[in-house]
Amino acid sequence: MDSPTVLRRRLGTELGKLRAASRMAAKDVAATLGWSASKLSRIESGSVPLQDRDAARLLAHYGVDDPAEVKQFINLARQSRQQGWWHAYGDALPDWFRAYIGLEADATKIETFQCELVPGLLQTEDYARQVIRAMNPGEASEDIERRVALRMERQQILDRPQPPRIWAIIGEAVMRRQVGDPSQMSGQLHHMADMAEGRPNMTIQVLPFSAGAHAAMGSSSSILSFSDLPGRVAYSEVTTISIYTERESEIARHEDTFLRLMASSVQPEKSVSWLREVAEEYK
Missing domain, CATH: 1.10.260.40 (lambda repressor-like DNA-binding domains)
Structure with missing residues (x-):
């Protein structure tokens, strides 16, 4: 629906x-x-x-x-005018992120680049809990858990009969920054590798430090496409600010940036192997 x-x-x-x-x-x-x-x-x-x-x-x-x-x-x-499933989480979902959740729920293709952390759809529960706790210092444990539950429920779109096509590019820093204890970080990296190997709709590439300056320095963004809606939506996020654009000229710039990132990143098969190698290093 x-x-x-x-x-x-x-x-x-x-x-x-x-x-x-x-x-x-x-x-x-x-x-x-x-x-x-x-x-x-x-x-x-x-x-x-x-x-x-x-x-x-x-x-x-x-x-x-x-x-x-x-x-x-x-x-x-x-x-x-009906409320989506995410409304049940109330304040656990910031107002500025509600629109994205609704779009993500019906996207048929999501291209995303993250330079600092694992994309939300690919996070393990342990990793998500550590990230959410760090970004919401002083928040009560029960509120943290509601945010974690919300993030996990978002991932259900990956298990629907026709899941969205996901192409995720992550910076090498995502692998090197230990979130949680070594075991949790190892589990997160193996989880991403498992997703890329076990799901035909999932592609993951790693942008290495050796790539040097790249087309998306200092930014993370996503491009969402839909089956029965004209145009696409580009989404960028900075802490508590979200930026949406549907102008085709700006979408084209985002797409060009993503293609450049793909060209600068390690090929998918080698990226998966690299994820597993670093995962073993944490052990």
């Missing part, structure tokens, strides 16, 4: 197509309906849920009067 995040994006895309077909400028539609231009923009981008009344007004303005078609739009609006 599609996540509410993706349903909002789909609804916004369809409404944007209706406006374009009607040859109406966004500012004119917003003014006619008594809305701000930013409200219509957020609706079309899927950033906010759409209420039935607002959906009906938009459809009427665009000349959509077929009862069956109106009903489909209203049903889609209602489904997009």
Whole structure:
């Protein structure tokens, strides 16, 4: 089942197509309906849920009067307002990360580069607990455990009938930085190697220190693709700030950066062997 995040994006895309077909400028539609231009923009981008009344007004303005078609739009609006599974975790999930969880849940392809830590979808429970504790000093143990449980539940998308295609590039520092005790770190590296070897949808590459300066110095990012939505989404994160972009020109820059990182990284098979070698060193 599609996540509410993706349903909002789909609804916004369809409404944007209706406006374009009607040859109406966004500012004119917003003014006619008594809305701000930013409200219509957020609706079309899927950033906010759409209420039935607002959906009906938009459809009427665009000349959509077929009862069956109106009903489909209203049903889609209602489904997009439902809460995703992640809402059950409350404050354990920061507001700035909620949109990403919704997109990740329905992505068919995820390309990610992490220079400092193992990507969340590939973390073991022990590794995740250490990272979350370090990033949330002073937080109660029960709150830490809720965050760990959330991260583990995210990984269930890897076990669905048609899991997303994952291509992860990690910096060598990810292997060399001991998170937890040596046994836990060894287990994390073996886990990544097992994932890469045992899952045809999973590819992992290591970007070595010897690569020197590279195309993503000081940054980590992900590119998410979807089966039934136009365009892709690029996501970057810095501590408590998340940046999303859907502009094709910016997506192209992210993709070019990722391709350069692939070219500078160790080939997948050798990366897996290297992960196991370093894992044994921790023992």
